[in-house]
Amino acid sequence: MEQKKIDIIKKIIWLRLAQIFVNQRYKKGDFLVPIHLAMGHETIAVAVDEAMGKQDSLFLTHRNIHYNLVKMGTLKEELDEYYLKSDGLAQGHLGSMNLSNPDKNINYTSSILGNNLPVGCGFALANKVKNINGVVIIVTGDGAIEEGSFYESLLFLKSNNLPSIVLVENNEWSLATRINERRANIDFSKLANSLGIEYLSLQENDPFEYKDKISLIRANALEMNSPVLVEVKLTTLGYWYMQSEEHPGGKFINYHGGPAPEVDEKEYPQLVSSNEDPLFPLNNYLSEDELIDISNELSEQLKEEIS
Amino acid sequence: MKYVQYINSLLKEHVSNNDDLVLYGQNVDAGSCLSGLTRGLSSHNRGLTINTTNSENSLVGIGFGLMLNDISSVFFMKQMDFLLLGIDQLVNTYNVIRQKRPSASFTIFPVTVDSGYEGPQSSLNNFDDFCSIAGIEGYSFTNNVDAASIISKHLTKPGFRILSTGQRILQQEVLDLQNLYEDNDCNYFQYKKGDDASIVCFNNSLSYGLELHNVMRKSSIESSLFSVNSHLYSNYSRILDDIRGSKRLILIDDTKSRNRLSDRFLVDVLSECTLKNKIIITRTLTDESFYPCKDTLDIDYNKIVNDITL
Numbered sequence A: 001m002e003q004k005k006i007d008i009i010k011k012i013i014w015l016r017l018a019q020i021f022v023n024q025r026y027k028k029g030d031f032l033v034p035i036h037l038a039m040g041h042e043t044i045a046v047a048v049d050e051a052m053g054k055q056d057s058l059f060l061t062h063r064n065i066h067y068n069l070v071k072m073g074t075l076k077e078e079l080d081e082y083y084l085k086s087d088g089l090a091q092g093h094l095g096s097m098n099l100s101n102p103d104k105n106i107n108y109t110s111s112i113l114g115n116n117l118p119v120g121c122g123f124a125l126a127n128k129v130k131n132i133n134g135v136v137i138i139v140t141g142d143g144a145i146e147e148g149s150f151y152e153s154l155l156f157l158k159s160n161n162l163p164s165i166v167l168v169e170n171n172e173w174s175l176a177t178r179i180n181e182r183r184a185n186i187d188f189s190k191l192a193n194s195l196g197i198e199y200l201s202l203q204e205n206d207p208f209e210y211k212d213k214i215s216l217i218r219a220n221a222l223e224m225n226s227p228v229l230v231e232v233k234l235t236t237l238g239y240w241y242m243q244s245e246e247h248p249g250g251k252f253i254n255y256h257g258g259p260a261p262e263v264d265e266k267e268y269p270q271l272v273s274s275n276e277d278p279l280f281p282l283n284n285y286l287s288e289d290e291l292i293d294i295s296n297e298l299s300e301q302l303k304e305e306i307s
Numbered sequence B: 001m002k003y004v005q006y007i008n009s010l011l012k013e014h015v016s017n018n019d020d021l022v023l024y025g026q027n028v029d030a031g032s033c034l035s036g037l038t039r040g041l042s043s044h045n046r047g048l049t050i051n052t053t054n055s056e057n058s059l060v061g062i063g064f065g066l067m068l069n070d071i072s073s074v075f076f077m078k079q080m081d082f083l084l085l086g087i088d089q090l091v092n093t094y095n096v097i098r099q100k101r102p103s104a105s106f107t108i109f110p111v112t113v114d115s116g117y118e119g120p121q122s123s124l125n126n127f128d129d130f131c132s133i134a135g136i137e138g139y140s141f142t143n144n145v146d147a148a149s150i151i152s153k154h155l156t157k158p159g160f161r162i163l164s165t166g167q168r169i170l171q172q173e174v175l176d177l178q179n180l181y182e183d184n185d186c187n188y189f190q191y192k193k194g195d196d197a198s199i200v201c202f203n204n205s206l207s208y209g210l211e212l213h214n215v216m217r218k219s220s221i222e223s224s225l226f227s228v229n230s231h232l233y234s235n236y237s238r239i240l241d242d243i244r245g246s247k248r249l250i251l252i253d254d255t256k257s258r259n260r261l262s263d264r265f266l267v268d269v270l271s272e273c274t275l276k277n278k279i280i281i282t283r284t285l286t287d288e289s290f291y292p293c294k295d296t297l298d299i300d301y302n303k304i305v306n307d308i309t310l
């Protein structure tokens, strides 16, 4: 396999391992700041990182650890930020839910749902004024898109011909409510179509498909001077089953934020044996032993880095 | 019992005494139900209970629309900062609706975020400004007595208001107090009477005031203790009488507002009372106040005991 492809696989495994390291500390009660882990979101973060050009910029939400880590490539600075240390990524001034990193093209992050969309629009407009040939990538969620700013921003981006990607990470949940427990379904393809915006749907976590498709629509956004709407269906891992008299088989508890109680360090950090875990489809490309070797090597590196 | 459980029991009781009430908000009837605040309310509510979308601007407007059509509602919200998205409705809609003297009630029930560790956003201990922007009635509560009175008098009273309590105290044991006096509209409560000093607490500061009262007692300084619950200016005559008697004021306000109600109160004190001494404990806000850090006030109680008698 080409080295480039192996590097992508490595990034995905590293992202998982790094988050498990954070979770181990979180479970011990190490952090005062609330953190939203993004296990299960690794493939899309790596694909975006791979596709981004030098002049592109990212606008993130409360759940931003995957993008922050993949752009940084190291864990130490982010961990120190969570500890609110002065040598943290943002000198301990931002904590987790607002963590951005302009040096790595993460220009703004907001904990307020829908808040990053208009800010991304403004940034894209400034790119136009300054003749900068970059794509603004705004990440949002299936819950955050219920804010009016989602529609308003799509309309603004399209009306002003701004090269951009609005990326909805659809995990089906907003805190503890599933989409069908809180609203009607939204057909994103029709919504995009009604505004003359290209739409892309991703699911099943194939790393190379994600990378190629995101690269392609990024190129389209630039060429057409238009927003593109991407919906990536994914599962936020770390969910668990709570036993009780009422639910002897265990009641499904989705993971939203905080420590994931049942996620621990283990030999290979895959959590679920299906495509809902970004680590599972990697088996299509490398043998179990090869994957374990990569994981061991990366795990050693991480331990060394933060020791 | 944790304060959140106590408030939850008050809400359950009140809700079951009302017909056709609409209870709504994000996750009000799912998961942790706003960390327990709204747990089980749906089974006590004979009207509708709705887990809503994340659309605060609309959700505030919806409460006013229900009100126009004579249906009362309570909109529960996990954090007060999310209410910022509804400012247009809070101000512009309310300014029209208030003239109609509606018979229905609309209450927004957000939790004031005072943990401090959320970071620059999602951290807004600032009830005063929400009330000031459109003269909205707002009441905060900190203990068993004021919560029971405020919820029973205001939760479903015709008209519009905001009720809130702090995120930190919700997870603590109920502050179990007895009051000596309660203003008719729950604008303020008095908990202790003493002749040597008057302690007046604003926002969620009562626990500091109580601690100070106890420390002062050990030094044989007897103090009166008041907590102001209303975030709109009101008549403070009983507090002013007390200060006229003691001539010593200690004011504690833990709000992060730059538009403090306690400053307005101070104008009344300074124009109507002759003081021997006053100690004002408020925050000095800088950019650093918005880094993730603890939200509590650092108070040197022993120093106050020494200084107030000077």
Ligand SMILES: Cc1ncc(C[n+]2csc(CCOP(=O)(O)OP(=O)(O)O)c2C)c(N)n1
Pocket: A062, A063, A111, A112, A113, A140, A141, A142, A143, A144, A145, A169, A171, A173, A174, A175, A256, B026, B054, B056, B078, B082, B085
């Ligand atoms: C304006 C606003 N309202 C409510 C919240 C509380 N809140 C934080 S995360 C969240 C769920 C968001 O769901 P989604 O956008 O799908 O992101 P996910 O957590 O699923 O990744 C909610 C309701 C908030 N942060 N901002």
Ligand SMILES: [Mg+2]
Pocket: A141, A142, A143, A169, A170, A171, A172, A173, A174
């Ligand atoms: Mg979601």
